[in-house]
Amino acid sequence: MSDIDPEALQGHRSHLIRYAMLQLRDPNLAEDVVQETLVAAIESRAKFAAQSSPRTWLVGILKHKIVDLLRKRAREPQLNVAEGEDENELVDALFKENGHWADPPQTWNAPEQSLENAHFWNVFEQCNQRMPLNTARAFMMREFMEMSTEEICQELGISTTNCWVILHRARLALRECLDMNWFGNAR
C-alpha cells in the first residue's frame, strides 16, 4: 500500500482550515477538525490514493467531522441559535412599515462571471463572517453542507419555523452584503 505524501496532504491543509473556519469561526476548533480529517485520510490512505479529486474527498470527510462536532456542541447551552442576536434590526432596515422594500434590489450585473473571480470569493467569505455566528452557522449547514432543514433544526435544537426565519435572515444579510461590496450597488 502506498503512503500518502505528507506534503500533498499539507497542501490541502490551508484550504480545509478556511472551510472549517467558515463554519466554526474558531481557530482552535477548526484546527482540531482539520487534524482529525487528515488523520482519517492517512488511515484510509488507499482510498486517498485512488481519488481523482483528493480535495473533494477531504472536504467530504471534513464535513462529517464538522457535523459531528456541531452535534455534540448543540447540546451545550452556549451554541443555542439566535439567542441574544438581534437580527430583526436588519429586516426592519430593509423594509418599510407597509412591508415594501425600503430600497428595492437592483439588477446584478453578470453574477455568473463573479463565480470565476477569486476576489469575489474573498468578499463572499467576508460577508459570511459578518453575519451573526449562529445565523451563519445555520446558513452554512443548509447551503454548504447541504443538510436538510429538518436535520439543521434537530442539530441546533430549534423549531422548524425558527429555522426558516434564521435561514431567511441569513440570505437577506448575505444578499445585502454582496450587493454593497461586490455588485456595486452601494447607497
Added chain:
Amino acid sequence: MIDCKHNTELLSQSYDRPITLRERIAMRMHLMMCRGCRNFEKQLAFLRKAARELPRKL
C-alpha cells in the same frame, strides 16, 4: 395581496420546504408586479449556487 416582506419570506422558504399552491400563486401575483422582488428572486438562486460552489473555490 402579499407585501414584499412576506413575499421574500416565501421565496426564501421555497428553498427550505415545499411551498403550497396557494403560496405559489401569491408569490407569482406579487412578482408580476414587483421588480425589486423579481431581482431578489434571481439573487436568491445565485446565492444558493454560489454557496454550493464555495467548497471548491476556497
